[in-house]
Amino acid sequence: MPPHPRPAHHRQRLGAVLSWVGLAVIVGVVAAACDPEEETGDAALAERGEEALIEYGCLSCHAIDDLPGPQGGVGPPLDGIAERRVIAGELPNTRENLAAWIANPQEIDPGNVMPDVGVSDDDAEAIAEYLQSLD
Ligand code: HEC
Known part of the structure; x- marks a missing residue:
C-alpha cells in the first residue's frame, strides 16, 4: 500500500497543535494555582x-x-x-x-x-x- 503523506502530515500538525494547547492549559492551571x-x-x-x-x-x-x-x-x-x-x-x-x-x-x-x-x-x-x- 502506497503511503499517504498528506493525511499523515496533517495528523502530525494536528498532534503538534494539540500538544501546544495542552501545554498552554497546564501553564494556565499552574499559574492560576500560584495566583x-x-x-x-x-x-x-x-x-x-x-x-x-x-x-x-x-x-x-x-x-x-x-x-x-x-x-x-x-x-x-x-x-x-x-x-x-x-x-x-x-x-x-x-x-x-x-x-x-x-x-x-x-x-x-x-x-x-x-x-x-x-x-x-x-x-x-x-x-x-x-x-x-x-x-
Ligand atoms: C483610647 C485607647 C484606645 C484606642 C484609641 C484604640 N484602642 Fe484598641 N484597645 C484598647 C484597650 C484598652 C484594649 C483592651 C480591651 C480589652 O481587652 O477589654 C484594646 C484592644 C484592642 C485589640 C485587641 C487586642 C488584644 O490582643 O486583645 C485590638 C486588635 C485593637 N484594640 C485594635 C485597635 C485599633 C485598630 C484601633 C484604631 C482603630 C484601636 N484599637 C484604638 C484601647 C484603645
Missing part, C-alpha cells in the same frame, strides 16, 4: 490597613514596634497579634472578629476601655488584614 494576583491583593489591603490604623490614631493607645506613636500602652501592644488565640479577652482571633472588634468594640464589650473610633467596615477589614500580618 500572584491574590497575594498582591492582600498585601495592598494590608498596606491600606496600616495607613488607616495610623490615621485613626490607634497608635495613641497601642504600640506597634515599627510604627511611630507615643507607645503609651493604654491598650495592649499589637505586635505579634497574629499569634494570639484570643483578642480582647474573649474573641477567637479570626479576621472577622478582629474587624468586628475594631469597628464596634463598645458593642462587643460595653464599657471596655477601647472607644468606638468610628472605623468603617472597609477600613476595619483592611486593618484586620494588616494586623494579621504582624506575627
